[in-house]
Amino acid sequence: MQFAVKAWSNGRARAGVLQLSSCPNSIETPALLLSTMKGLPEFIAPHLLQFLPSPDSHLLQTSPLHFLECPSPKTISSIGGLHQMVGLTEYAFVAAPRDSIQCLPNCEGTNKFGASFETPCGRRLIKPKEYVEMISSMEPDIWASMADEVPAWVSEKRNRTSVDRTVRWLDDCIALNVAGGGAIFGAIVGGSSVEERCRCAQEVVRRNVSGFWIGGFGLGESMEERSALLNAVTDVLPDERPRQVSGLGLPEEILQGVAAGIDLFDSTYIHHLTLGGFALTFQLDGTDNHVSGSQLSEIGSDHTKINLRATVYRKDTSPIVDGCSCYACQNHTRAYINHLLNVHEMLAQILLEIHNTHHYLGFFRLVRAAIKAGEFDQFRQKFIESRRDHLVFAMVSQLQNAEEHGHGAIKPSPKCLRPNGWIELDSGNNEEKKETSRSRSSNFTCHRARLRNGRRSCDDERGVFIIAAWGRYVWMWKAFAPLAISNAITDLCAPETRTPTF
């Protein structure tokens, strides 16, 4: 593995080039690792991978925990490793224990012997020896050492223990890695403590690792504190070695990571979008979307993505995004995908995953271009603002509609727009609430509300006051509750939302 930084922008953001022996072409960073299940994408069949942009799409993320049941490490070795087993010899695999979709760290179960994970095969304790054995049979291009990842709210003592354990496991992994195959990324944890993060980073830098895998994010910390933590870590790390972060999925989070100096990202965004029936539509050529906010809330959409389950797409014969060169947009229409989603056909998820992957890889290209042009900060600012503008439009139009129709409505406080784009309701700010015969006393609770065309709430009878933001689903946040953003994404696209309502 070889890595070199080619360009800098605004301090920490950097564009680089990663050379891996499996990939014929070098890969530019910041780059996206496509998530896989057992080595292959969840839905995109191998013959369709060729239609994704190349070589961007050749970086795949995997986890040895996917192969806990079978095949056994011996069998995988006899086939010739993971690349051979899944028939993707020109792709690069980056292995880490955690994959943020199926295999999540479970800090209560972790002890001095090994790390505990929730996997599809149940809760498992993985020891460094087993882990290295699975890694050596798989032979990924890059692999991360085992880490004890803890959420943001654990005690200081637990946090310190996690750092000590992680460093010890890194030493174990290096010692056990007799075969010497693959590049090791040292895992860096430390929860929400800047000191612990620094300490861990300093310890890992001293070891002979080819790069760094920064874990412990996406487990309950807020976006504001994350910046400080990331910067604390990357300040300590040497420039010439690549850095990967795990647990950052949304575009805003990716931008935050790039700004801190991260090169590789794995993301669950595509997975959740696909399962929820969403397709990414935000502009990739840097121009603003000209559709007005009121029009968007009419069709149950926002600037960034459309929910193809919506009835408005039943007869829409346009591709998902005009001008998109992905397989789904070149061959199929929104009406067809709407039909497939309605009848629960697998082809819907296949087409959506192709399009979403294609689109998100395009987003990463924009990021790289902005860094090379030295304009990353402006790009980031513009991107975040464009994703919030439509929320304001939608909210304003919703409020106007709601007032016209006499529904109870709440005017949100100005601070309720979080930087990541979610709307937060402060339970203190309800002085403008209107009492109607259908409303009851306000009591904000945190749950999902369903909207039909953003005008009427089917929860009116329960006295829940809704602010329609976009699409068909909106989150309401309980003030001060430590809810992880990744959990929010999971809930947004949780199984209950998948049933069509029409």
Next chain:
Amino acid sequence: MKIARVCGAGRTFSVTQPPATIEPCTAALHILSRASSALAGLKRARFDSKMALCFEVLGRFNRARAAQLTLPHWMCQTPLFMPVGTQGTIKGLTTNQLQEIGCQIILGNTYHLALRPSSELIDELGGLHKFMNWPRALLTDSGGFQMVSLLHLADITEKGVTFQSPVDGKPMLLTPEESIEIQNRIGADIIMALDDVVKTTITGPRIEEAMYRTLRWIDRCISAHKRPHEQNLFGIVQGGLDPVLRDICVRGLVDRNLPGYAIGGLSGGEDKDSFWRVVAQCTAALPEDKPRYVMGVGYPLDIVVCSALGADMYDCVYPTRTARFGTALVPEGVLKLKHKAMAEDVRPIDPTCECMVCKKYTRTYLHCLVTKDAMGSELLSHHNLFYMMKLSRDLHTSIIEGCFPEFVCGFLQRMFPKGDVPEWVCNAMEVAGIDISSCCAPFSSFQG
């Protein structure tokens, strides 16, 4: 038209003479040739206003035939197998994958499509071909079978099939006219007449009633058909397992001079011995110059036997459905990939298969994917359909090249290496005039 007669062990029978050569043509060429008679050198085809297809037999072996079936959207080679894409898609496969495998015709289910997204919507968006972006041929069934098999309270009367709508519980009626109307809107190359289908396990006067009703309904279907130049209406032969009833039905349908004929009411649980006899009788009686479609046949062995007896087209959910349950089709029969024994097996599913799945993946890897991940279904469906398409191609090529008996023997030897070929297969092959004594063990109960 002579009807073939089987004469026991003597194995002599007369076959109808093949008609004068018909030049391959599409509906468009029909119009051209009528408009300008200056197309020298082309024998003008007998223009039949009810046909939108051209069927040309290219090779024979006794009753088996290999033909070219030209439909408005695609030129097909028969014998062929048609995968079933119930709701406008073959589960887990993209259209470009299907084309690569070699699928020629895909089935769509009228009942499901009429329910969602509705035939009017499909019509508005330009027909099912455009809706699902399938450039080759499509076939839709009448919807009658799904209603009877899927709905508890379906009842068949002279008017049509009454059933409870699964959407809102209202009583609804599907008449032959409406079935054809829906199929006209969907726009498939071949459409099926609404027939009164009964299970072959039922006995009694119901079968006779169903057969006569099918004949009455075919007339209603023909008059309701608005697009005979673009869509071919196939009649379906019913009559249960009774040869007399089947004969009456065949004659009745042949009198209507339809573009093609289907043999229905089979693959519903009857024993194989009765099954092949019905197919043999119908293929002998149906005209030589029209395609014959045996509905619901999907086991490779059944397809080989029916092709030997003179059938051309088959459809079944079996290959794709069994893939989703983890079973792969191989020359030896089936391979259950969920089985523990597959967990350490590093061979491909079938070393002789040239599909992408067999070239790249091992049984052990597929074992961990099937029934658990969508990718398992996708890969296994790909392999199974590839196998069926290869079987269709091999049948077609071996008949044309004159090595059909060798192909059949090779097929049976691989599937029954111990020589335990089932008796019904032996009997059917005898009628078909194929010598398979080399595949059968000497002590089998079949005596010449």
